Amino acid sequence: MDDNLSSSGESVTKGLANFGPIMEASSSAEAMSHVEQAVRDLGFERLLFAVTAQTSNGSKDLYLHSTYPQAWREHYEKNNLRANDPTVVHCFKSMSPFVWKPESFHSAAQQGMLEEATSFGLHSGVTLPIHGLNGEVGMLTCVRDDSSAHAFQRDLGQTLGQLSLLRDVAVDAIIAHIAPKVEEEAPVLTVRELDCLRWIAAGKTTWEIGRILSISEAGVNFHICNLRTKFGVNRRSDVVIKAIRLGLIALP
Numbered sequence: 001m002d003d004n005l006s007s008s009g010e011s012v013t014k015g016l017a018n019f020g021p022i023m024e025a026s027s028s029a030e031a032m033s034h035v036e037q038a039v040r041d042l043g044f045e046r047l048l049f050a051v052t053a054q055t056s057n058g059s060k061d062l063y064l065h066s067t068y069p070q071a072w073r074e075h076y077e078k079n080n081l082r083a084n085d086p087t088v089v090h091c092f093k094s095m096s097p098f099v100w101k102p103e104s105f106h107s108a109a110q111q112g113m114l115e116e117a118t119s120f121g122l123h124s125g126v127t128l129p130i131h132g133l134n135g136e137v138g139m140l141t142c143v144r145d146d147s148s149a150h151a152f153q154r155d156l157g158q159t160l161g162q163l164s165l166l167r168d169v170a171v172d173a174i175i176a177h178i179a180p181k182v183e184e185e186a187p188v189l190t191v192r193e194l195d196c197l198r199w200i201a202a203g204k205t206t207w208e209i210g211r212i213l214s215i216s217e218a219g220v221n222f223h224i225c226n227l228r229t230k231f232g233v234n235r236r237s238d239v240v241i242k243a244i245r246l247g248l249i250a251l252p
Contacts, residue, residue, distance in 0.1 A: 018162075019169045023244065028177035032065045035170045042159045042166070044142040046122065051130050051138030051171060053179040063178050068143070072120040081116075084109040091129040091139045097160065098127040101149070121145050124152035126160070128167045133232065136175060140167040165237055172241055186246040187230035194248070196223040201240045201249050 019038060025031035032049065039047045050064040066073060075081075082088055086105055090098040098104065105114045122143050130138035142163060144152055189197065192213070199209045210220045224236060231242045243249050 019166060022166075022169050022173050023241070025173060025177075028063070028174050031170070031173040031177065035065075035166065036067060038166050039142050042142070042162055043144065043155055045145045046143040048139070048141040048143075049170060049174070051132070051136050051174065053132075053134075053136050053175050061178070063138075063174060068122065069120050072117065072122065075116070075120070081113050084113055086110050087127040087139065087141065091127065092137065095129055095131060097164075098129075099153075099156065100125040100127075100143075124149060126156060126163065128163060130167065130171055132171055132175065134175075136171065138171075140170060168235075168237060169241060172245065176245075184246065186243075186248055189227070189230065189248070190223075193223050193227055193230075196220060197227055197239065197243055198249055200224070200236055201243070 018041070019034075021034040022031050022038065025034060035049065036047060046067045046069075048064070048066040048068060050062065050066075052062050084107065087098050100114070102111070102114070105111045123145055125141055125143035127139050127141040130136060130140065140163070146152060192215075195213055196209055199212060204212065206217050206220045206224070210217045213220070224239070227239045228234060228236070231239050233239055233242060240249075
């Protein structure tokens with residue numbers, strides 16, 4: 001069964017409420033300021049957000065925002081550590097998170113890079129790949145100065161879902177500012193699809209929506225599948241984000 005349809009929407013609703021300022025920001029700088037605060041609220045000290053986006057003239061520009069130590073950024077660029085950075089390779093070929101663990105850095109060069117990063121205070125981190133609907137590629141990396149790998153792994157298990165939602169909200173907000181597109185028309189929804197959309201945004205599960213609307217879970221899944229198709233997205237969280245941006249529903 002599709003876990004996007006069957007899992008609880010409570011974390012999505014909570015995240016959207018917390019991340020509302022990002023979606024409502026009037027500039028990329030304001031949006032990223034709110035992203036920084038959200039990252040801190042989730043227990044991380046530093047972040048790197050990078051994404052390539054196609055501009056109106058057809059070129060692809062890189063947007064990069066980092067709160068890493070400046071000395072590390074200079075060291076990274078000067079020594080071309082990107083060539084041995086496994087997080088970069090991972091983000092081009094995978095959608096799953098890359099958790100910074102010694103065994104994830106395979107070659108001697110990669111292990112050396114991890115040791116160097118640690119010497120600059122970048123001890124524990126997780127990199128979430130970005131693959132946008134319009135070909136955007138990038139990453140959101142969140143880092144802790146804490147050197148306790150056990151504590152990091154424990155806390156990550158509780159925050160990874162919120163980090164994934166934060167990445168999606170941040171990408172949507174930043175792309176809207178750095179690569180604005182022609183105004184998109186909202187899809188035409190049936191009454192039942194709109195009902196399902198509102199209850200998804202309210203954090204209800206598929207089962208709960210079925211009970212509220214007096215229809216089967218299969219019926220709810222059918223309407224949610226139609227919503228994903230009409231909005232051109234694959235996840236129910238993206239349906240809610242896009243519906244809010246298009247003005248079909250308000251923030252919870």
